Every structure is written in structure tokens, then in C-alpha cells.
Amino acid sequence: MTTAVQPLTAAANDPGDSFYTRASSNEFLAYSRIIRLQHSGSANGTLIGTFEHAAKDGTASDFVIRTSKDDGRTWKTLTTLDDPLDGENHPSDQFWQPFLFELPRKMGEFPAGTLLLAGNIAPSEKVRTDFVLWRSTDHGAHWTFQSILQTGGGSVGAPHGGSGIWEPFLTVDGAGRLAMYFSDERREPEYAQILAHMVSNDGGVTWSARPDGSTNFAPGLVVDVQSDVDTDRPGMPTVATLPDGRMVMAYEICGAGRDCEAHTKTSTDGGATWGAGPSDLGKMAVTSDGRYLGSSPYLVWSPAGGPSGRLLLTGMRTRYTGTNAFSPEDRQAVFINDPDLSGPWSWTPAPFGPVADPTQNCSASYSPHLLLDASGRTVRFTTATATGPTGCMEATAVANSGVLPYADAFAKGRSGWVDYGGCWATSGGVLSETCGGTGGNKSIAGSTGWTDYRLAGDVRVDGGAQAGFVVRASDPGKGADALDGYYVGVSSRRIVLGKQNGAWRELAQTAVPGGLATGTWYHLTVKAVGCTLTVTGRPSGSTATPVGFTYKDPDCSFTRGAVGVRDQAGTASWRHVTVTRSG
Incomplete structure (x- = not known):
């Protein structure tokens, strides 16, 4: 060694x-x-x-x-x-x-x-x-x-x-x-x-x-x-x-x-x-x-x-x-x-x-x-x-x-999370990252051994470009694409799914009807089963029909991994994060 x-x-x-x-x-x-x-x-x-x-x-x-x-x-x-x-x-x-x-x-x-x-x-x-x-x-x-x-x-x-x-x-x-x-x-x-x-x-x-x-x-x-x-x-x-x-x-x-x-x-x-x-x-x-x-x-x-x-x-x-x-x-x-x-x-x-x-x-x-x-x-x-x-x-x-199942309401801080870049704090049941930048600040929770599951949570872009969740994450580090896993993010115009393993590759996307204003909570779900990922989103608290898509990864790149939150070129907040078994 x-x-x-x-x-x-x-x-x-x-x-x-x-x-x-x-x-x-x-x-x-x-x-x-x-x-x-x-x-x-x-x-x-x-x-x-x-x-x-x-x-x-x-x-x-x-x-x-x-x-x-x-x-x-x-x-x-x-x-x-x-x-x-x-x-x-x-x-x-x-x-x-x-x-x-x-x-x-x-x-x-x-x-x-x-x-x-x-x-x-x-x-x-x-x-x-x-x-x-x-x-x-x-x-x-x-x-x-x-x-x-x-x-x-x-x-x-x-x-x-x-x-x-x-x-x-x-x-x-x-x-x-x-x-x-x-x-x-x-x-x-x-x-x-x-x-x-x-x-x-x-x-x-x-x-x-x-x-x-x-x-x-x-x-x-x-x-x-x-x-x-x-x-x-x-x-x-x-x-x-x-x-x-x-x-x-x-x-x-x-x-x-x-x-x-x-x-x-x-x-x-x-x-x-x-x-x-x-x-x-x-x-x-x-x-x-x-x-x-x-x-x-x-x-x-x-x-x-x-x-x-x-x-x-x-x-x-x-x-x-x-x-x-x-x-x-x-x-x-x-x-x-x-x-x-x-x-x-x-x-x-x-x-x-x-x-x-x-x-x-x-x-x-x-x-x-x-x-x-x-x-x-x-x-x-x-x-x-x-x-x-x-x-x-x-x-x-x-x-x-x-x-699993896993839930974090951030009522008592952030026990069980590890941060990779960024400035993180909790208040009133909300987790926030306030430094921003282009480094893909992220925080990871759960187990790198989790396989098929459904993540749900609210995300709010507080300033800048986009934010969302990572699923099936392993080998995380500091840097925009420094992890092996998938990222689902929302911006003012669209929901995007991409693959990260030291580089970024966009896999699928859909428009956000009417757009998403900065400072507005948005509810995302990501279901990962086998090689297939199903993504939905709608404004938090809304009864509108969710928009979304299903994508089957032909490479089946990542079959297990932890969950996390991530922003890119901006600052953001998250709340009501849950992860349940799926299959």
C-alpha cells in the first residue's frame, strides 16, 4: 500500500x-x-x-x-x-x-x-x-x-x-x-x-x-x-x-x-x-x-x-x-x-x-x-x-x-448526512444550501447498498439555475459530477434526468407546464426499479396531474446506491424527504 x-x-x-x-x-x-x-x-x-x-x-x-x-x-x-x-x-x-x-x-x-x-x-x-x-x-x-x-x-x-x-x-x-x-x-x-x-x-x-x-x-x-x-x-x-x-x-x-x-x-x-x-x-x-x-x-x-x-x-x-x-x-x-x-x-x-x-x-x-x-x-x-x-x-x-423505509423531516438537524461542498443548515424542517456555485454541492444519506426504491420530496430553487435529488449514488466526492449515480433536477423550465460518473450525460427531460418561479416548492418523485427510472413532478400541494417520464437505461449503469440532494449553479432548499421500497 x-x-x-x-x-x-x-x-x-x-x-x-x-x-x-x-x-x-x-x-x-x-x-x-x-x-x-x-x-x-x-x-x-x-x-x-x-x-x-x-x-x-x-x-x-x-x-x-x-x-x-x-x-x-x-x-x-x-x-x-x-x-x-x-x-x-x-x-x-x-x-x-x-x-x-x-x-x-x-x-x-x-x-x-x-x-x-x-x-x-x-x-x-x-x-x-x-x-x-x-x-x-x-x-x-x-x-x-x-x-x-x-x-x-x-x-x-x-x-x-x-x-x-x-x-x-x-x-x-x-x-x-x-x-x-x-x-x-x-x-x-x-x-x-x-x-x-x-x-x-x-x-x-x-x-x-x-x-x-x-x-x-x-x-x-x-x-x-x-x-x-x-x-x-x-x-x-x-x-x-x-x-x-x-x-x-x-x-x-x-x-x-x-x-x-x-x-x-x-x-x-x-x-x-x-x-x-x-x-x-x-x-x-x-x-x-x-x-x-x-x-x-x-x-x-x-x-x-x-x-x-x-x-x-x-x-x-x-x-x-x-x-x-x-x-x-x-x-x-x-x-x-x-x-x-x-x-x-x-x-x-x-x-x-x-x-x-x-x-x-x-x-x-x-x-x-x-x-x-x-x-x-x-x-x-x-x-x-x-x-x-x-x-x-x-x-x-x-x-x-x-x-428502508427512510424519512427525514429535518426537525432535529441533519443526523446521518454527509456533505460534499456547499454550506448547509436546517431550520423549521427545511434543509438549505446557501453557497451555490457550479460545483454541484450535494449531501448524501441512506445506504449505498439500496437497490429498488422510490424517493419523494420537495425542492425549492432559491436562486440560480436548478436543484433536485440524486439516486443510486455511490463513490461521491466534491465536484459537479463527482459521484456514480443519477440526478433528477428541476429548473424554471424543465425536469431533467441525467447520469453522473465523473461526467454528465443527459438521459431524459420534460417541460414544467407554466414554468417554475424561483422560491416555489416543487414535489419530485423518482422510482428506480431494475434498469428503469420513473420521474414525476408537480407544484407542492397541487392536485394537478403530475408531469413526468419513464426512462430505461440501456447500460443499466447503476443498480444500487444511496440518495441525496444537489444543486447546480444556484442555491436551494429541500423538505419532506422519504424513501420507500419499490419493485
Whole structure:
């Protein structure tokens, strides 16, 4: 792979709401995790969250436990967890890589609804790392330190980096046992880092591996991913369990000559073995329009979007496969695939666009988190972002997870849109682009994997030439014709359909009876089924017979893609955008 260059930046969509805003720049923030209680009786639906937290002046830090009783609209601090360890370099100034887990059923002596928090106590002296486990039996209000689960060295001092342990992830395996997956540097120098797991038969009191990694009982510490290249660093595992019992793991592979590409592989035996074995590095997550995820991936399974549901995968960075440059959706893409991983991934915009600022103690986008609602139709995206009154906050927002039907009334901003040029804002249920120009300003929503659908919405040319909608859009970028897809626009005289793929080709058009005055709302529909596009239009609110046309693309150029809004040589507004299945 070639050396990366900086992205052609796409404007972020809405900045997200505060899940936690730091008091001062002395607080370092990153790596959010939020769960929704599902096995806790009357507390079900409560959100519990935490995040990486460090004190840059070297004083003692903690894990801050936050909660929301109104599905994320407001948050408050429940409690804080101090360093339970003694000795040199404690209390620690760095609390890394938390993971929250709710027991789905009774395990050992602990009832369903018991909360676990595994975190990495890693003092800034970089000499030791400890996975620590706490429990709560009252929905996060109070916590009890249980034990050290694993112990490693620090992040420096070994031939390929450190000798530490990193990024614990808790789940239930196919045998009904509690399992913890994590990254392990302790096999240096033969392996820079491996992925491994251990299991517990009693809800996390005793484990198959002792804290030093030696075997306590079978199966001991199980190696899941290890590369034959000694500098490769598979890391940051997350696991999604499918209804049929299969488990899918996502992880990055960093190291010499790599860019921390996200990979996946599957277990068909309940997590005991993965793919063809530890040396099987899995498949890169690559989209049909040439993007791949890099750095700190996070994977979930959603019941929505297909007969077997879908996998949703996000990460810190998004790059082009061909050049390794960051794509315009960098830091704000969620990849989508079927559970069989049988083809390329598609993508949808994340609910908000994190802001990176290297001058702040703020690790924006590092290990972003996904939390679905029960239906899988909406997804909560949470990560640190360099915004807010003190320059960094843990932000969170919700948007459609890339499924149909889709609707946006722009009542609460623009969650789930990515902009490519232009100046965008919402007010009173209207989305407006106010900069204009000849660059074909556009904003994209939905999924690049959508196939046959009907888009409907109102458009208003506020000044200049024309505006409308794009359908079956993929590979978008800044520039008049910088996307693969179709554009349907309206001007003062006509409705036009054209094809864009780096150049413009008009395909069909019809006159607007009586013309269209600037500042007048006009209702457009576009139905794309197979190779055929049907377009209609009439003044918004009118009962007049719509005008329109049907066009069959002989090249059948674009059979799937997202939706969007676009203007050309002017400014415009949009409202009441809906997309429904068609066929």
C-alpha cells in the first residue's frame, strides 16, 4: 500500500449531543461505550455508559459512569470508579479501554441484569497494564471491585512496541460461558501482538487463564488471530453473535506497511475457533465503491434490513483502496453487509461527524461505539470529538441505520448526512444550501447498498439555475459530477434526468407546464426499479396531474446506491424527504 495523503474533506453533519463534557483540558477523553439495559426488570431501557479517561497532569483519574433515563436525551453521572490497585504508579492517571456488559441470564451466583465493567488500568509510566473487573447489582449506581483478570507489561520496551494487554471485550460464547477477547503483546518478539480469548463458567469469578496468561483450566488462553509476519499487530477485537449461533469478529491489523485495516472472520463453533485457524487473517472490509475501514473497528449485528439481518461496522478512519488516501467520509462512515459476508460492504453516513483537533487532549473517533435500538432501524453513534466549551466531549447521536423505509423531516438537524461542498443548515424542517456555485454541492444519506426504491420530496430553487435529488449514488466526492449515480433536477423550465460518473450525460427531460418561479416548492418523485427510472413532478400541494417520464437505461449503469440532494449553479432548499421500497 502507498503512503496515505490527506482527505478531500467532506463537511461533517450535525456535531452530536454531549454524553459527557470535560471540565478542563486536563481531562483526556476517548473510547466510549454505552449499553441499554435489557435484563434488569423495571430498569430496562436505561442507558449506562463510560469512556477512556485520563489526567494529563499525572494526578489520579477514574472511570465516570453516566446514565440516561430518556434514551439519551439527557445524561447524568451515577458514580465514578477509582483505581482499586496499590503499589508503584497507583492510583493511575490513565483509565483505558472500558467495556460494559449486562449478564443476559444467571451466571454462577450472579443474576441476570448484573453489570460488569472490564477496564485497563495503564499508568502513564508505561510499565504495566492490568485488566480490572468491577460488578454492579443495582443498575450501575454502586460497583464492587472483583479482581485483576489479566496483567501485562507496558506500551514500550519490546522489539515491536510493548508487552501489554489491551482492549477487553466481553460476550457470551456458544457454550453459554462468559468470554473475554483481547489484544495481547506478551508473545513478543515472535509475535508483535495476537488476539486471544479466555472463558469463565461462573460469571467471571474464575477464568480459564490466570492473570499471566498461563492455563488455569481448559481451554486456557485461546489464540484466535496471529500473523506469520512478526511485525503484524492484529488488535481491538469486537464480536457480534448471530441468531443462528455463528459469531463474527472484527479487528484491525496494524504494523509495518499496514494502515490498521479492519478485517473480519467467522466462528461456526460458538467462538472456540475462528476461520481456518489463528493464522487465517480474515477478510478486509471493503465497499463496492472502493473504501475500507482502518483503525479501531466496532461491529454489531442488526435484526433489520434483511432476512438474516445485517452486520454494521464502524471505525476511526475511512480510506480509498486504490490510493490509501482518506475518503471524504473519513471518521463518519458505517459499513453494512449481510451476515454471510458474501460480497462487498456498502456504507451509510454515521449519525454525526466527529471533529479532530491535534491541539486538544481529545482522541476523536478512536474506537467509536454503535448501539442499536431493539428493531435495529436506528443506531446510536458515540465517540470523542474536539468540540464543546472545553475543546473535547464525548458526543452521541442517533440516525437511521441504513434501512428502508427512510424519512427525514429535518426537525432535529441533519443526523446521518454527509456533505460534499456547499454550506448547509436546517431550520423549521427545511434543509438549505446557501453557497451555490457550479460545483454541484450535494449531501448524501441512506445506504449505498439500496437497490429498488422510490424517493419523494420537495425542492425549492432559491436562486440560480436548478436543484433536485440524486439516486443510486455511490463513490461521491466534491465536484459537479463527482459521484456514480443519477440526478433528477428541476429548473424554471424543465425536469431533467441525467447520469453522473465523473461526467454528465443527459438521459431524459420534460417541460414544467407554466414554468417554475424561483422560491416555489416543487414535489419530485423518482422510482428506480431494475434498469428503469420513473420521474414525476408537480407544484407542492397541487392536485394537478403530475408531469413526468419513464426512462430505461440501456447500460443499466447503476443498480444500487444511496440518495441525496444537489444543486447546480444556484442555491436551494429541500423538505419532506422519504424513501420507500419499490419493485
